[in-house]
Amino acid sequence: MNDLAWRVFYTRYELPRPRAADPFIDTLGDLDPWLDERSVPEGQPYLISPTGHYDIELNAFFSTELASAPTDTLRAYASDLKLWLTFLWVSRGHKDWRDADSDDRAAYKRWRTVDQRGPHVQAVTWDREVGTVNQFYRWALRKTYARQNPIVQRETRDHRGHGPRSVPAELSHTGSRNHLKWLTPAMYCMWRDVGVRGFTRQGLEDPSFRGRFGSRNRTYTDLMIRSGMRLCEQTSLSLFEVPRPVPGMVNARSWLPATIAKYGSARTVYFTHSDLAALYEYIEEERAEAIELARNQGVYERIRNPLIITDINRPLVDVGGRRLGVDQLGHAERRRLLIDTPDGLEPAALWLNEHGLPSARSCWQAVFTTANQRCDRVGLDVTSHAHQLRHSFAVITLELLMRGHIASLGSMNLEQRGAYQRIFGDPVNWLRIRLGHRSRTTTEKYLHTLQELEWETRQALIPDDWDAAHVRPEELDDLVPAAPESASA
Structure with missing residues (x-):
């Protein structure tokens, strides 16, 4: 197991078993009924820590909050959360996600967007990442799993005046809406x-x-x-x-x-x-x-x-x-x-x-x-x-x-x-x-x-040809008013 990064895996039904008997695997029995009982679909992501730990509270996010999300959305959320958790582990002293605060968020933003050693992600990527982390912590707060949301919030209204509602104050406001390729x-x-x-x-x-x-x-x-x-x-x-x-x-x-x-x-x-x-x-x-x-x-x-x-x-x-x-x-x-x-x-x-x-x-x-x-x-x-x-x-x-x-x-x-x-x-x-x-x-x-x-x-x-449209120098006298005569003159 890589001791630096979190990893993303996906559930699979009908897992092949090793040809040689394994005492531990044999005790697990058939995993498919276990997944069915918990309504876990095939392809659902889950995160494993650098120490090989499966965090039950963390991974419940995918099976509850994102239970009906499309496959591509699930994969994107898992990838974004993996980056955030790995940053807390590598750069913030193995910090648990439950203890993350606004200082951690500020450091993460610096690394993702402006740090010379960072990836310099575009605004649209940062907006998506901060949106993912924000949704995760809002869910975790409702579940009382986290102590605070490290993403600073601000109040806003939509274009029809509906609201107010809380949104991440970290959004760049320069994302895909105004830069659509x-x-x-x-x-x-x-x-x-x-x-x-x-x-x-x-x-x-x-x-x-x-x-x-x-x-x-x-x-x-x-x-x-x-x-x-x-x-x-x-x-x-x-x-x-x-x-x-x-x-x-x-x-x-x-x-x-x-x-x-x-x-x-x-x-x-x-x-x-x-x-x-x-x-x-x-x-x-x-x-x-x-x-x-x-x-x-x-x-x-x-x-x-x-x-x-x-x-x-x-x-x-x-x-x-x-x-x-x-x-x-x-x-x-x-x-x-x-x-x-x-x-x-x-x-x-x-x-x-x-x-x-x-x-x-x-x-x-x-x-x-x-x-x-x-x-x-x-x-x-x-x-x-x-x-x-x-x-x-x-x-x-x-x-x-x-x-x-x-x-x-x-x-x-x-x-x-x-x-x-x-x-x-x-x-x-x-x-x-x-x-x-x-x-x-x-x-x-x-x-x-x-x-x-x-x-x-x-x-x-x-x-x-802007030059062709410009006024010739000899024509300037007709356009520029003459300077007033001085008092001494």
Whole structure:
């Protein structure tokens, strides 16, 4: 055990046992019923101290306060708390989290943001970290586990005047709302073609490119920027969420079920005709090749406790004695969901790795990292990450919706405008639903980006050649009033 850092682990069902008998492990029996009795789901994080200690009160935070949180949120909270606890251990003399005070918080902020030996995290990262620690201590105070909250509080009201409520005084107020990164369609195409597909900057195939699954990766990123799905949502799509193309239809609709949508934000997702064509090409070629290789190697027969669909027209499986549809299965269950076809078993998951198994989120994060590195090597100053493509979808969509909305309203009288808005709604609210936001306030941050675009447009009216617009020296006499005559004169 590392004597310097706390560690994050995740619960697992059906843990493999060592072949040789172990007296201690044998006394534990089957751990799965123990987890079931305590309603501990698979993949729940828990923290272990540098001395190997499991803190029951600390880890209860994940099973109570964050019991219904999405998987990505749980992982982010565990990572942020790990950093804070490790700082208390290493830099504050093995201090227990229950005894942390505002001085510890101030020292932590210095190290994270300005210390020469620290990581110099950006404002948006610090805001997230301080928010995590604050929520943890507010929970710990309610449970009487901690003596005080080391995060200094201030009173505030929301933009509608509701409140007051307490928020961390440590927030930077310069986070993502005013510094939102996104790509124009042209910038995205450059990043995708060079970074993901391995083309040269001139748009030609690069013989030196050794990337694999270029078609799959391109299709994945194209769908992400055109649908606005989150990484966790898109990665867990099954074949049953891919709509069938309909001749003459520009956009096909599919339903993103609550079981894989973050915060249960089930919603309609749109697939463009070109996205569907690329998806079916991937399914019939790269995906089929990976499945054939996996079948030949007996990969699917080795999956433990598979959920097998025997009738694709009625995709139901037995889970704990219940018959459930695919739309009722979560992320973990979908990873062991198989379809029994005439050619043999195959995963129901849409996105597969080179071994023919459902790809993990880490796989796609690596795709973005590799693409950014390639762009950097060829001197292309464009980078992206999964959430940046979601931002790009939001900005581009909102700009188009607002432009069409305003143009339509401009030629209507008051009564017609009211009828139009009742029928077609509000562009911001429409985008909120597409993104799966619970609050309109979250979506409104994209309006700030549109304001920036408006300013950039106006800036374009300023001439590039300022000298040409300046007044010539000989013309200054006509513009500057003559100096008054002195009294002596």
